[in-house]
Amino acid sequence: MEWIGTLRYVDLGAGQWVLEQEEGGEMPLVGAVPAHLRDHEVVVQGRRVDALGFGRSMQRSIEVRDIRPA
Amino acid sequence: MQPVTRGALVLVATSLGVVWGAADPGRREADLEDLRDGVDHAHEAGRSEVRPSDDLLVLDLVDGTDDATLDRVEALLGADLAWFDDTTRDEAIAVGRVGDVAAALALIEGAGLPVEVAEAVVEVEALGYPDDPLFGRQWHLPAMHAEAGWWHTPAGKGVIVAVVDTGIRAVEDLDAGRVLPGRSFVAGVVSADDDNGHGTHVAGTIAQTTHNGVGVAGVAPHALLLPVKVLSRFGGGTSVQVAAGIHWAVEQGAQVINLSLGSGRYSALIHHAVKRAHRAGVIVVAAAGNDGGRRVSWPGALPEAIGVAATGPDGSPAPYSNAGKGVDVAAPGGDKRRPGGGVWQDTIDGEGHAYKEFQGTSMATPHVAGAAAALLSTGVLDARGVERVLLAGADEAAWSPELGWGRLDLEAALALTGLADGMERGALGAFFAFVVASVGGLAVRRRLLAAVAGLLAAGGVPVLGTFGGWGGALLSRGVLAWPGLMLGPSWVHVGAWLAGGLAIGLVVLGGGPRWSRAAVLGICAGVGADVVWVLASGLARPWWLPGAWSSTWLALQAVVAIFAALAVAGLDRLDPARGSAHAP
Incomplete structure (x- = not known):
């Protein structure tokens, strides 16, 4: 699947990447994230997973396969 | 000042x-x-x-x-x-x-x-304790009165705390000798070594090496740490990994499990693991979550876990901390909007290490886990007792969604264990013994002897605990605490539960000779008084008896012990050798 949103860094725990969506909500990202895309609009490819983590956790996470600028 | x-x-x-x-x-x-x-x-x-x-x-x-x-x-x-x-x-x-x-x-x-x-x-x-040079940054330790644990408990000595997280690395300021062999439940990762930094930071709050002239301090610096890696280097994990990690930790003898993780989705698998741990007498502490919402994440919301919300340096709820049903207590989690307002510990930094400030309910949770380890290490309370005093010692009069029962206060929790009440318990024992001896008509000198015996039996000599060693530990506490001190936390209530039998045994063994009667009378009365104190405190109700029966059982023990003391007085009255020793 593919999602579009803004890549945000959340300063919680040891730090966490989330995808902020236009309609609201932050989906935690699990996987390698290119830090230089921080605060940029990006396209994330991956799959939804019920992950546990230490940052934002109420929304389902995205297991990242690829991230590129939108 | x-x-x-x-x-x-x-x-x-x-x-x-x-x-x-x-x-x-x-x-x-x-x-x-x-x-x-x-x-x-x-x-x-x-x-x-x-x-x-x-x-x-x-x-x-x-x-x-x-x-x-x-x-x-x-x-x-x-x-x-x-x-x-x-x-x-x-x-x-x-x-x-x-x-x-x-x-x-x-x-x-x-x-x-x-x-x-x-x-x-x-x-x-x-100068003084602790001498960790960066301790001044750790506002979060004085905020929950961690120093009370350093001074008045063995600081977690012998207690195993499982950190179910990203793993633990023995960084510069974490004594490798207290990090037990761990296990990874992350696919493709063999070692429980931390490759993220979160788990090592959490472990530091629990048991950072303290007073070593290096870095920072921890809440229970003598506790043993069990690394259980269930989160990947990216900080994510699955319910299967977490549940398996909890089961394994219980099997390894963990007495406290720290879960600085969560999810918005309930998992029956994790719930089953937490329930099993709870039944095994393990204290499970879990984060409330960091979404700033009105719903607590799982497993923090489970009734068998202590759900921990976060506060900032000023003690107010942290903006990211979840609130709602499931929050049991609040602890310092930090608020980095204030400079230096995070929680400071030593953790990994690439291949090296660094003293870093993190914030989150993840950081609040290990303060509670460390406090639980410190309390368990006293040998005074079992797991359920520790949970009770942790919540009862928190600083709010009523429960609230943001703070639960209030902010964690280790000093207050210690006071509730009775460690700070040795003098009061001893005084109660002395009073009971003096009254029974007076009723029994003992001479004034023997009444005083009975009172001293009652004081020692109920409260011990608290100051002796500072000298260390087995002898000092035993003599510093009343006799009801001895089983717990000698045999471990599982035995801490046995003395109170069987106090009546102890008193009867004492009468049989030492009630005969006239020279020992005053002491035996005093010990029996002191034990009876201490059971009354335990009953009133609500700390040691037998779990194996339902509802009011548990209180009834303890009351029966107190009555039997005091009747045993009166029986000794009766024996003394019937003794033809009393002669001039009679009370006027």
């Missing part, structure tokens, strides 16, 4: 911070906070060393002096000065590094400036 003295100490700290951070206002503010905290701790503990500075100057200008005047002083001295604190701005105290304090004082003297006092700053250096 005298306001003036406190102000002077803060001034010193502040002045150092101003100069250190002159080139960077953000860093300067952070350093100021660190120094204020550090010096305050040192002074409050009465452990400080002072020395005059060579180049730091403090000026107390005429109250109300404005910035323009301070600019004139700066121009005169060719130095960068700053008001030391906004809260005392009216006092017009300024500090700064001037290079040569003596020369600066000479310049000021002849300049006709509105200066009331000018002198070299006296620097204060913290």
Whole structure:
């Protein structure tokens, strides 16, 4: 699947990447994230997973396969 | 503390911070906070060393002096000065590094400036316990009275705390000897070594090596850490990994499990693992979650787990902390909107390590886990007892969604264990023994002997605990605490549960000879009094009896023990050898 949103860094725990969506909500990202895309609009490819983590956790996470600028 | 003295100490700290951070206002503010905290701790503990500075100057200008005047002083001295604190701005105290304090004082003297006092700053250096140089940054440890655990408990000694997280690495300030062999439940990762930094930070809050002259401190620095890696290097994990990690931790003998993780989705698998741990007498502590919402994440919301919300340096709920049903207690989790307002521990930094401030309910949770380890290590309470005193010792009178039963307070929890009540319990035992001996008509001298025996049986001699060793530990506590001290936390209530039998046994063994009767009477009465105290405190209700029966059982033990004491008095009355020893 593919999602579009803004890549945000959340300063919680040891730090966490989330995808902020236009309609609201932050989906935690699990996987390698290119830090230089921080605060940029990006396209994330991956799959939804019920992950546990230490940052934002109420929304389902995205297991990242690829991230590129939108 | 005298306001003036406190102000002077803060001034010193502040002045150092101003100069250190002159080139960077953000860093300067952070350093100021660190120094204020550090010096305050040192002074409050009465452990400080002072020395005059060579180049730091403090000026107390005429109250109300404005910035323009301070600019004139700066121009005169060719130095960068700053008001030391906004809260005392009216006092017009300024500090700064001037290079040569003596020369600066000479310049000021002849300049006709509105200066009331000018002198070299006296620097204060913290001494004593703990000597970890960055302890001053750790506002979060004094906030939950961690020092009470250092002074009044074995600080977690022998207690295994499982950190179900990203793993643990024995960084510079974490004694590798206390990190047990761990296990990874992450696919493709063999080692429980931390490859993220979160787990090591959490472990540091629980049991950072303390008073080693290095880095920072932890809540229960003698606890053993069991690394259970269930989160990947990216910080994510699955319910299967977490549940498996909890099961494994229980099998390894963990007495406390720290879960600084969560999910918005309930998992029956994790719930089953937590219930199993709970039934096995393990304390499970879990984060409330960091979404700033009105719903607590799982497993923090489980009834078998202590759900932990986060507070900032001012004690108010942290903005990210979830609130709602499932929050049991609040602990310092940090608020990095304030400089230095995070939780400071040693953790990994690439292949090395660094002292980092993190924030989150993840950081609040290990404060509670560490406190639980410290309480367990006293041998006074079992897991359920520790949970009760942790919540009962929290500082709110009523439950709230944001703070649960209040902010964690280890000192208050310790007081509830009875460790701080040895004198009171002893006094109650002495009173009971004296009354029974008087009713039994013993001579005054023997009544006093009975009272002393009652005092020792109920409260021990608390000061002996400071000498360490088995003997000291036993003699520092009442006899009802001895099974727990000798056999471990699972036995802590056995003394109270079987107090009646103990008293009867004592009468059988020592009630016969006249010379020992007063002591036996006193011990029986003291034990009976202590069971009354335990019953009133609600700390040791037998779990194997339902509802009111548990209280009834304890009351029966108290009655039997006191009747045993009266029986000894009766034996004494019937003794034809009483003779002149009769009470008038």
